Amino acid sequence: MSLLQIYNVSKRYEALAVLDDISLEIDRGEFVCLTGRTGSGKSTLMRLIYMEERPDRGQVIVEGYSSERIRRREIPALRRKIGVLFQDFKLLRERTAYENVSFALHVTGTPRREVRKRVTRALTRVGLGHKRDAFPRELSGGEQQRVALARALVNEPILLLADEPTGNLDIEVGQGITELFQQVNYQGTAVLMATHNLGLIENMRIRRVHLADGRLTGDIESGSE
Amino acid sequence: MKLGYAIVEAFRSMRRVPLMTTVAVGTIALSLMVFGLFLVVTYNVREALQEVKARVDVEAYLDDGVEGEALLFLRAEIAVIPGVESVRFISKDQARERFAAQYGDTLLALLSENPLPASLLITLVEDQRTGSGAEAVAQRVIPMDGIDEVVWGRSWADRLDRLILALTALSILIGLVVSLASVFVISNTVKLTVWARRDAIEIMKLVGATDGFVKLPFFIEGTLQGAAGSGFALLILYGIYGWVLPNLAGLVFLPSGVSGAIMIMGAALGGIGSQVSIKQFLEV
Secondary structure (H helix, E strand, C coil), rough: CCEEEEEEEEEEEEEEEEEEEEEEECCCCCCCEEEEEEEEEHHHHHHHHCCCCCCCCCCCCEEEEEECCCCHHHHHHCCCCEEEEEEEECCCCCCCCHHHHHHHCCCCCCHHHHHHHHHHHHHHHHHHHHHHCCCCHHHHHHHHHHHHHHHHHHCCCCEEEEECCCCCCCCCHHHHHHHHHHHHCCCCCCEEEEEEEHHHCCCCCCCEEEEECEEEEEECCCCCC | HHHHHHHHHHHHHHHHHHHHHHHHHHHHHEEEEHHHHHHHHHHHHHHHHHHHHHCCCCEECCCCCCCHHHHHHHHHHCCCCCCCCEEEEECCCHHHHHHHHHHHHHHHHHHHCCCCEEEEEEECCCHHHHHHHHHHHHHHCCCCEEEEEECCCHHHHHHHHHHHHHHHHHHHHHHHHHHHHHHHHHHHHHHHHHHHHHHHHHHHHHHHHHHHHHHHHHHHHHHHHHHHHHHHHHHHHHHHHHHHHHHHCCCCCCCCHHHHHHHHHHHHHHHHHHHHHHHHHCCC
């Protein structure tokens, strides 16, 4: 069974149809890039996947959890299997890099002795082992996004959702982040990255889906030809 | 583990935003202080009125020559009237002393004989110390043998009743307004402290924290702030009381039960307020 199944999903905000009869499947370990202009509904699709919102029509199934049947108290369990990244990083300003990452473990009730081990590993994985005590304001944009990535990965998710993760970053820094995503993907985590920056993924051998006017077009397996 | 983390987190977050915490505790302290001040004033007015009410009694003047068994019988008869607490005999001599103490003895010295009658001073049970209570007892006493005349402070007792009624109604009304205002101010203050940390709540929800895990630190924080606020309120009140007391003899502070209730009210409002305000941030 696929990791993520989206069946004929529609979502509208009042008069505006944001998603119109969308269907998409993502397998375990896949790397999918979701392209589309700003406002094309990429973020809405992301929110439907981590079930911050429910579709008006259709169904989203993530790792067996269906948007039609999931209960409110089951959502935390689902979210622990998904890592989410945003354009604005969403780090807590008054906490160090280490604390920002350990926060995700503490609030999910991870035993204390395990926290240190896993946070250190996650920070090392994104190349920030040496900046664990730095506050977000002392870090560059790219470094902040890496801390956010470490936080997303620390619970060993099976799916990483990245919503315009490089939107606030320089091209080179953005490329560094995308390379990290690929490493994460090699280690088995499926990645769904939304971006409107086509240059970033030009040379990547990944599957691309394009969202325009609320509809999915051009699902192509790049590099497979 | 969960509780330990929540307590640590509550203290850390208060330390991280010291200004916010100070403002919150200060606001809670001020609003509870106003509430407490109102209680102190009401309580003292009530105490004073109770003291005045204790003076609502009935005095039955006796015919001359009622003594011995007849007097005993009369006392017993009056003592069993519902609403009567005690009956005290005031002899002619005692009446003379009482009169002399109040008006001086020059007038009495002019008379060869003591004109003052002996009497029975009837004290009423507490809830009968009203105009109507006194009248009811008086009406039972008037027809008895050996009674010359019965007097009770009819008009001022009635006025006192109306005053107490009006004050009680007024204090309930003001108390309602003041306590509603306190609840409103405190819950909004706590809401502000929750709002200041909405980003942390959002992240907690995103990484899969359960609602209970998100709420617990806020509950502890709100409760602590509420308790600290009410503690300060009581301290300030006690300070004002200690400063005013030398100038206003007879003023009493709140009974310890009421002080405790204010503490609990502050803590509860803080705790409950945090849970109510956090609800709207949990829909992530």
